[in-house]
């Protein structure tokens with residue numbers, strides 16, 4: 001069930017104020033339309049009545065998926081305090097016993113951007129573990145790092161073609177994105193090598209930040225094994 005909210009938003013271009021309909025939480029398994037609207041960003045799209053320009057609004061929202069047993073908080077560019085407040089709610093008296101039991105069985109994540117949210121949804125749809133994908137991403141980048149010397153790598157996102165071929169999109173400040181093809185063999189190799197470390201590095205409480213920083217720390221803590229894994233790819 002989706003809980004909606006209405007708020008007044010100021011157009012970033014002309015300052016015109018108008019009502020914008022957003023959501024407090026969204027259940028993904030019940031509504032295939034909502035998935036499409038997230039992936040094409042229509043859900044976050046704001047069109048100004050006054051100047052006609054469009055903007056993307058990453059409103060705070062808790063996305064849940066009963067089938068994939070996943071909870072993802074989207075808070076645009078969240079602060080440590082905001083994350084701490086959500087973690088406190090999760091651990092504290094805000095939840096009933098039933099809700100706590102429910103939350104314990106779920107993978108809990110927090111993301112700071114719509115791109116990260118979209119990626120988490122795609123990864124879950126492919127029945128992959130986002131932690132393995134983050135480690136795989138970091139190993140793939142380390143392997144091609146010499147070719148990226150003079151470029152600013154802004155983000156690396158998991159994606160796939162309509163035919164199911166999985167790939168990483170490397171987004172640069174200076175040029176068009178590049179793609180790196182990834183295979184299930186690569187995924188399974190990383191999973192087999194690192195699963196124990198991944199479990200150990202996954203926060204037991206709160207909404208986990210499973211992203212490039214997390215993967216980098218894990219790889220640095222397992223440097224020898226990581227060098228070996230890069231060769232295998």
Ligand SMILES: [Zn+2]
Nearest residue numbers: 011014048051
């Ligand atoms: Zn406007």
